[in-house]
Amino acid sequence: MTLSVGVIGLGVMGAEHLRLLREETGGARVVAVCDADADRAQALAQGAQVFSDPMALIAAQGVGAVVIASPDATHAGLALACIAAGKPALCEKPLAATAAEALRIVDAEVAGGRRLLQIGYMRxxxxxxxxxxxxxxxxxxxxxxxxxxxxxxxxxxxxxxxxxxxxxxxxxxxxxxxxxxxxxxxxxxxxxxxxxxxxxxxxxxxxxxxxxxxxxxxxxxxxxxxxxxxxxxxxxxxxxxxxxxxxxxxxxxxxxxxxxxxRFADAYRIQMRAWVNAVATDQPVGASAWDGYVxxxxxxxxxxxxxxxxxxxxxxxxxxxxxx
The missing domain is CATH 3.30.360.10 (Dihydrodipicolinate Reductase; domain 2)
Structure with missing residues (x-):
């Protein structure tokens, strides 16, 4: 089964995650992209649906999992939206701008009873x-x-x-x-x-x-x-x-x-493959939301x-x- 992934944020890290999903990760397909720069999103879409609103991408029925690589200040809100939608997400660090905000994300995930977030501590x-x-x-x-x-x-x-x-x-x-x-x-x-x-x-x-x-x-x-x-x-x-x-x-x-x-090219590649496999098997790996909070x-x-x-x-x- 192929995982349908949406990527939010197409800067340095988002573009690299996009490349890894397309070129070096089996079992995944990029179906949606979103970036504050509409021209950049269109240039990198390669047939994927382009969203101007990241919340709309998360809510889209055709998106099964999400990579969050947008600016740091947006991570918490997008992570909470993924939890609310029941969609697994690989979220770049930091999980949130403050510990209190990160703890709210942990509480939301605990309330749902399932680990949905993997935080991008690729080391x-x-x-x-x-x-x-x-x-x-x-x-x-x-x-x-x-x-x-x-x-x-x-x-x-x-x-x-x-x-x-x-x-x-x-x-x-x-x-x-x-x-x-x-x-x-x-x-x-x-x-x-x-x-x-x-x-x-x-x-x-x-x-x-x-x-x-x-x-x-x-x-x-x-x-x-x-x-x-x-x-x-x-x-x-x-x-x-x-x-x-x-x-x-x-x-x-x-x-x-x-x-x-x-320096961490291998780590990013291995991380992406591990995340896609973890979503497919429902066996979380890597840094959890709790690790992100800590x-x-x-x-x-x-x-x-x-x-x-x-x-x-x-x-x-x-x-x-x-x-x-």
Whole structure:
């Protein structure tokens, strides 16, 4: 059976999701698209029905599932509409602009008694992170004690504000650290370099593990994500994100991409295939709405710690049984 998908938002990520559905994902067909730019929607439609209203796309009878890749501020309303319509959705992060808003989405999904949302924390599908998790779960490095993360961008967009380094970038480390360690984050303290960039965020988990994360929005040389897990009996870390090494101009090594899309190309492809299969089998995978809420809630509290300089004791509330 082929899944009929509607895609909302056709910017950088929406266009990539559209391509993946059409070119690299079996069992799915794009039947509808929607974007605030009508010309862009028409140009990318390729026979799919074009909607100007995302709510109308969600309500359309011919649309069986939805990819939400519209601007961040629209995610919550569209996610709630998908839940109300009983339609599965792959929603780009963040789930919502605030923790309170994200919790309302969790409550709506719990009330329906079925997980319909998968949040686009694609690193869970990245082969390097997946292998690190497998090593940890197999006991290959003993009990974890430290997790070191690096998150560097070549340059921050003009529309980035100080807190967005946390709410738009560091949220990935919030989610992947929980996933890699199988722990919940309990406290956080933030140190900012002069000018506010880079940040060093140090968190402790409910098991006593320490998670250090450098968030550098203007590192200039390229997009660079790295992680190393330190256990009582060894370490595991990512190798260079390249399949070849070049010798040129008296240098040996590999290049760095300009942004996250090339680095996580495999993760996005695997994520899309996994989501389509999950919808077909009604076996949810990936980050849940609860995980989306946790990432937003922790980010909010880390922003407070950044602004006050104080150590934040993180509060999340009780995880509903739907997500256990």
């Amino acid at each position: 869970r599908f990245d082969p390097a992170y997946a292998e690190m998790l497998a090593v940890r779960q197999a006991g290959g490095i003993g009990a974890p004690v430290l997790l070191h993360n690096i998150h560097r961008n070549a340059a921050a967009p003009d529309w980035f504000t100080g807190p967005m380094a946390v709410t738009n970038s560091f949220v990935h480390e919030i989610d992947i650290s929980r996933w890699l360690l199988g722990s919940e984050l309990a406290s956080a303290i933030v140190h900012a370099a002069p000018g506010g960039d880079p940040l060093m965020v140090t968190m402790e988990t409910d098991k006593g593990e320490i998670v250090s994360t450098e968030v550098f929005m203007n590192a200039h040389y390229g997009y660079h994500v790295h992680a190393q897990m330190v256990g009582r009996e060894g370490t595991v870390e990512m190798a260079a994100p390249a399949v070849t090494l070049a010798n040129r101009a008296r240098q040996h090594g590999h290049g760095f991409p300009a942004n996250w899309v090339p 990432a937003t809630a922790v980010a909010e509290q880390v922003v407070t710690a950044l602004q006050t300089g104080a150590k934040a004791q993180l509060f999340l509330g009780s995880r509903p049984a739907l997500y256990t």
